[in-house]
Amino acid sequence: MNVIFTIIHIFGLVTMGFSGLMATCLVTSTIAEDGATTAFLQGTLITLLSGALMFIPTLRMPKKVSRQAGFLLVAITWSLSPVFCAIPMLLYMPQISFTDAYFEVASGLTTTGATVLSGLDSLPMSINLWRHELNWIAGMGIIIFAVAILPILGIGGMQLYMAEAPGSVKESDLPPRIAQTAKALWLVYAGISIACIIALRLAGMDWFDAICHAFAAMSLGGFSTHDSNVGFFNSLPIEVVLTIFQLLAAINFATHFIAIKKRSFNPYIDDMEARAFLALVLGSSVIAAAVLWKAGTYPDFFTALRHASFNLVTIATDCGFATQDFNLWPIFVPMWMLFLSCLSASSGSTGGGIRMIRTIILLKQARLELFKFIHPYAVKPLKIGDMVVNSNIVTSVTGFIFLYFMCIVILVFALLLSGLDFITAFSAVIACFNNAGPGLNLVGPATNYGVLSDFQTNVCTFAMLLGRVQIFSIVILFVPEFWRK
Numbered sequence: 001m002n003v004i005f006t007i008i009h010i011f012g013l014v015t016m017g018f019s020g021l022m023a024t025c026l027v028t029s030t031i032a033e034d035g036a037t038t039a040f041l042q043g044t045l046i047t048l049l050s051g052a053l054m055f056i057p058t059l060r061m062p063k064k065v066s067r068q069a070g071f072l073l074v075a076i077t078w079s080l081s082p083v084f085c086a087i088p089m090l091l092y093m094p095q096i097s098f099t100d101a102y103f104e105v106a107s108g109l110t111t112t113g114a115t116v117l118s119g120l121d122s123l124p125m126s127i128n129l130w131r132h133e134l135n136w137i138a139g140m141g142i143i144i145f146a147v148a149i150l151p152i153l154g155i156g157g158m159q160l161y162m163a164e165a166p167g168s169v170k171e172s173d174l175p176p177r178i179a180q181t182a183k184a185l186w187l188v189y190a191g192i193s194i195a196c197i198i199a200l201r202l203a204g205m206d207w208f209d210a211i212c213h214a215f216a217a218m219s220l221g222g223f224s225t226h227d228s229n230v231g232f233f234n235s236l237p238i239e240v241v242l243t244i245f246q247l248l249a250a251i252n253f254a255t256h257f258i259a260i261k262k263r264s265f266n267p268y269i270d271d272m273e274a275r276a277f278l279a280l281v282l283g284s285s286v287i288a289a290a291v292l293w294k295a296g297t298y299p300d301f302f303t304a305l306r307h308a309s310f311n312l313v314t315i316a317t318d319c320g321f322a323t324q325d326f327n328l329w330p331i332f333v334p335m336w337m338l339f340l341s342c343l344s345a346s347s348g349s350t351g352g353g354i355r356m357i358r359t360i361i362l363l364k365q366a367r368l369e370l371f372k373f374i375h376p377y378a379v380k381p382l383k384i385g386d387m388v389v390n391s392n393i394v395t396s397v398t399g400f401i402f403l404y405f406m407c408i409v410i411l412v413f414a415l416l417l418s419g420l421d422f423i424t425a426f427s428a429v430i431a432c433f434n435n436a437g438p439g440l441n442l443v444g445p446a447t448n449y450g451v452l453s454d455f456q457t458n459v460c461t462f463a464m465l466l467g468r469v470q471i472f473s474i475v476i477l478f479v480p481e482f483w484r485k
Helices: 001-030 037-055 068-084 087-092 098-109 126-138 143-152 159-162 176-202 205-218 238-248 253-262 268-270 273-293 300-316 332-343 356-372 391-417 421-435 452-469 474-476
Strands: none
Touching: 001 037, 001 068, 001 126, 037 068, 037 087, 037 126, 068 087, 068 098, 068 238, 068 300, 087 098, 087 126, 098 126, 126 253, 126 273, 143 238, 159 452, 176 205, 176 238, 176 253, 205 238, 238 300, 238 421, 253 268, 273 356, 273 474, 300 332, 332 356, 332 421, 391 421, 391 452, 391 474, 421 452, 452 474
16 A cells, blocks of 8 residues: 555646646746747646646655656656646647657657657647756656655665666766766756757757757657648758757666866776767768769768668667658668667666666677687686676676567568558667657658557557556566565
8 A cells, every 4th residue: 555655746746846847848838929828828737737636645755766656656657647738738739649748748758759740830839838848857868867856755765766767777977876877867967957958049040949949859859849840941051059968868867977176088988888889870971972972862972861860870879850851862871770769778777778888788798608618627707898798787687688589570570561661660679669760761851650540559559658667667667576575
């Protein structure tokens, strides 16, 4: 019973937090007189009241954040928060179905950036701001934010953090307490976001577009205020700024914190994940540009490099912006981009997918197995830098990657069963599962997910949620032993 009280109490607090976020859009709508004021007023009141009805009655009840409660809270927060966040959209656009509204806000909260909406250019300013605020607030994770305030309530947050943490988070030079660490990373996240806003404004965006696209870039969310996405601006300076900040967002924020603290670039050089990520993504950009140039897609190499590098970086980092319809490129390039979305982003970043640290561990383990074939009696530990990796971590990584690919296979077959062609089904699942945004064919960058049926949309929504919580926090709920005391 204590577990239930804990979940209701914390989810109520999170829900009230979303009502506060809605209130900023209410103020924006009132000032801009964009016609969505009533929708946000009602949405704010409904969300605030619902949160208060969960939070206040459980205030004095005994609470305990067990490991079981942590996993349950992660699953419930990510799956039920979109219900409340969809309220303003449903009230303002009664023609949109609940399935599509849930998909849109789930896409924002999971920082996927896939959309079912058309006519983004003519949407009220407050609706567009709401979509991008969801991107930004979810960038470092709803649960990480909750961890920062749980100690104030007298509730330990380590179990929640462990349930949400996507990979190995570096601990050297970080604040000793989990709440202090979360606050430090949020400050870094907010500071880089402000720098991105200013850089985009200087590059030529107006303040509103700069704020929205900075929110989407730093969260690797990929939402835009225009149907043609970043291609609307047709600006090399804007593309350069966004490329740089997307790369920053895909690097572990603990590394950013340490680099800022030490006022040195050495932490980036010492970070194996960052080195591997940058080498893979930047090297792939040059190769993709060469393929496009040789295929005659663009008249010269530098034009090909401009478009290849921006679109490849944005998919590889799981952001999801677009300036070109890469659905029309030679198939090698967009398929390679989707492959990179599976493994490029670092742990502790706002990206999705397998994460680079797991890729490195798996590659080193494969090499170690080959070494043991040659030297069967040798004793050689697996190392990441100077650190010996525990065998339990290797087992966990192997299990995660197996579940990762099995989930993708099952979801792809579900979409194939619904009648989608293979390229659309496969790319949609990969893009949603990795929280990368656009896919290929029917869900390519020149279209959106609005063409899908309700069943297909629900499959993609589930893929987004499953990918955002790194599989275990959802799949573990289906293990019978989880529910036993």
